[in-house]
Amino acid sequence: MLPTTNFTPPFDITRASHVALAVTDLAASRDFYRDTIGLVVTEETDDAIYLRGLEEAAHHSLVLEPADEAKALRVGFRVRTDDDIVAAEKHFAAAGIPHQRVERPHQGPTLQFTDGVGTHMELTSSMTQVERRMQAFDEFVAGAPQRLDHFQCVTHDVQTATDFWAGLGMRMSEYTAKDGTDELWGTWLEVKGNTHDLVFTNGRGPRLHHFAYTVPDATALLHAADVAGATGFGEEIDRGPGRHGISNALFLYVRDPDQHRIELFTTHYQFIDLEEEPIRWDVSNPRRSQLWGMPASRRWFFEASEFPGEPVNDPLLTATPATLEDYLQLH
Ligand SMILES: [Fe+2]
The missing domain is CATH 3.10.180.10 (2,3-Dihydroxybiphenyl 1,2-Dioxygenase, domain 1)
Structure with missing residues (x-):
């Protein structure tokens, strides 16, 4: 709903x-x-x-x-x-x-x-x-992240999470639903006028899937991948570079030394005018997750950071998107 x-x-x-x-x-x-x-x-x-x-x-x-x-x-x-x-x-x-x-x-x-x-x-x-360093170009290293943009959380109950935050003023820009229905699998919610500040996806939750910083351009994103390779974190890139269908972001995901996940991306579109309807995607549509390239691995889909003392619940919905492992079995 x-x-x-x-x-x-x-x-x-x-x-x-x-x-x-x-x-x-x-x-x-x-x-x-x-x-x-x-x-x-x-x-x-x-x-x-x-x-x-x-x-x-x-x-x-x-x-x-x-x-x-x-x-x-x-x-x-x-x-x-x-x-x-x-x-x-x-x-x-x-x-x-x-x-x-x-x-x-x-x-x-x-x-x-x-x-x-x-x-x-x-x-x-x-x-x-504190001082903005956006014109200290001589200090730009790796992805040169400019600002924190959004969070993605995993929850066992996307409908309840979405209703809670919509009640606090968040607006849905895009959503994924069980095929052919409006049974919510994932919701992209915003308050600041681009596609999302907070995302909920269906899975074992509550857990934090990732937090995301915007980078200046595609070159910075690719440079971040090169730097990760050079500093020994090449295998900790657990997804990307790639292009999401949802939100139109060019993305790169990297795991930190404790396996927390950060996303670097460029960029989202504006979502301000109230007459704009949210974009709906079937959960089985691979283009929602990547416009090109292969699907994300099981590691990206199913690993996330837990909150202290907070029990993790199994998801209410059983629908899951195809993973890289599924894709490789079929090709
Ligand atoms: Fe994200």
């Missing part, structure tokens, strides 16, 4: 903003994200490393925290003002949604909560401002 976007939501979410990951070797993860991906290190402490894309003026879009076990900790969104944090707190209290106020370094008022399908989320209204 297609979701109904609430255009007067209880508080105002503006964009995908930041992600926090638990990593088992802080220095190894810092080196990967700085040297193989090309992010800027804003700050290092004993407890965390804060990184950002080259054009970002916010203090961080990626936080690495040391831990014994690799986990996805929080998926972060920005809200417009401090008042929106207060409004979110009231809304979650009234709706019985688990939430808590926290203090986070370099963030304004911050509220953590668990969404309708168990995804660990965080809202903040501001961050410490």
Whole structure:
């Protein structure tokens, strides 16, 4: 069933903003994200490393925290003002949604909560401002990622996840459904005016499948693949380069030293005018996932990062797209 976007939501979410990951070797993860991906290190402490894309003026879009076990900790969104944090707190209290106020370094008022399908989320209204490095071309390395763009989460219940976020003002730009139906397999949801800030796909969840940064162009994307090869991460490219049918992104996916997955991509189209209908894809249509080239491996489809203490549920839908392994059996 297609979701109904609430255009007067209880508080105002503006964009995908930041992600926090638990990593088992802080220095190894810092080196990967700085040297193989090309992010800027804003700050290092004993407890965390804060990184950002080259054009970002916010203090961080990626936080690495040391831990014994690799986990996805929080998926972060920005809200417009401090008042929106207060409004979110009231809304979650009234709706019985688990939430808590926290203090986070370099963030304004911050509220953590668990969404309708168990995804660990965080809202903040501001961050410490730092210098944009978008014209420091002499500092561009690897993919030269410019800014964090979106998250993809796996959930056992795409319908419930989609309805939850549509109720908070997110709008669906594209979706995948069981063949010939509107039974949702995956939904691409946006608030910032391009194709997505948050994606849910059907599978064992809640888990974080990937977070994505936009890169300047196709050359930067291919250079990132070359750099991954040179730094010993060639086998950690678990998909791409390729072109998605959904969202029209040229993509590359790389696994970090703890197997968290980052996507580098260029680029998405605008999705702002309200009369535009979402694009529908059958789950069996290979062009939805790649316009050319071979399907993704089982590794890309089925591996993702769990949230601490959050039980993982089996998916309600059994439909799955063809994997590379399926494709090779047939060709
Ligand atoms: Fe993505």
